[in-house]
Amino acid sequence: MTAAVPQDSWHVVRTALRGADERFRAMLVAAPDAGAPATAQWSIAESAAHVLSIAQLYVFLLEEGAEPLPVPGIEGILSTTNVDTVADVNDYVLRYFTERDAAVLAERLGTAVGRILAATEHTDPRTPVRWLGDSLVPVAGVLAHLVNELLVHGWDIARALRVPWPMPDEHAALYWELFFLGMLRLEYGALLNMSLKMPRRPTAVQFRSAFTTTETIVLGDGRVWIAPPGHPHDVRVWFRPARFNLLLFGRIGTAHAAVRRDVVVGGPRPWRLPGFLRVVHMPNGRLAPPRTGS
Incomplete structure (x- = not known):
């Protein structure tokens, strides 16, 4: 299966990356x-250095002849990473990104994003790129992932500084539409931890929003796949993309998202959702906001 990337989505993700990078660096x-x-x-x-490490990794993945990350053994580590070990890998990589001067970090990040955009200007956005856990992600999905990193870590920084940080739903939706669904259409490799306890029966969850195509994802028989149109679902999840991403990455709680109706769960068997999310989830266990402050 190929990862479909409409031309307008390719334009939007490139525009979103430019904008998020500029806002992040200015802040x-x-x-x-x-x-x-x-x-x-x-x-x-440190948050900015982490985002820079991802941007420089993507320079290496997308720009012909680019230098690898200055991290010993990084290619082997990345190939075996799954969603439950990403936090450890992030900590390891950060040891080798020691710059902490904000102006220097901002300059280097801007340079990396510029190189990514230049390297992909004439690339087919559907082109598969080998990603973490030996997964495959379309080029458009790689850019969407970096947009999400800028938006989520920008939210962390803005919260600490008590300044506004708009997260347009149209841009936040790119993570789900181009990155996550794009990866499922290609190959998720070892990124999803399939050693975890599986639901006793296949579980189909339909995801809907005003900014994404409606898709049903099925977990069963030790694998995950996107169901064909019209496939019955056990659970229905409606979401606002920006807030949904903050929930997926542990920045806001489930109760908070439910009260605000950022995420609305329904369907004939909603009780099956926790078993589904035990396996199909994002890294969200380590970088909660600090307890102090608003």
């Missing part, structure tokens, strides 16, 4: 203290 250099906490584990500068 970073304006921070009065880049050593202040952005999450319970990372400072503002």
Whole structure:
């Protein structure tokens, strides 16, 4: 199966990456203290260094002849990473990205994003790229993933600085539409931890939003796949993309999202959703917002 990428989505993700990068860097250099906490584990500068590490990895993946990350053994580590070990890999990589000056980080991030956009200007956005866990992601999905990193970690930093941080749903939706669904259409490799306890019977969850195509994802028989149109579903999830992404990555809680109706769960068998999410989930266990502050 190929990952369909409409031309307008390719334009939107490139525009979103430019915009999110510019806003992120402007906020970073304006921070009065880049050593202040952005999450319970990372400072503002460390969060920015993490985003920079991802951007530079994507330069390596997308630009012919680009230098690899300056991290020992990184290619072998990335090929065996799954969603439940990503946090450990992030910590390991951050040891080798030691720059903490906000202006320097901003400059390097801007350079990396510029190289990514230049390297992919004439690339077919459907082109598969080998990603974490030996998965395959379309080029458009790689850019969408970086957009999401900028938006989510930008939210962390903005929260710490008590400044506004708009997250357009149209741009947040790219993570789901181009990255996650794009990967499922190609190959998720070892990224999803299939060693976890599976539901006793196949579970089909339909995901809907005003900014994405409606798709049903099925977990069963030790694998995950996108069901054909019209496939019956056990659970229906309606979501607002920006808030949904914050929920997926542990920035807001389930109860909070439900009360605000950022995520609405229904369908004939909604009780099957927890078993589905035990396997089909994003890395969300380590970078919660700090307990202090608003």
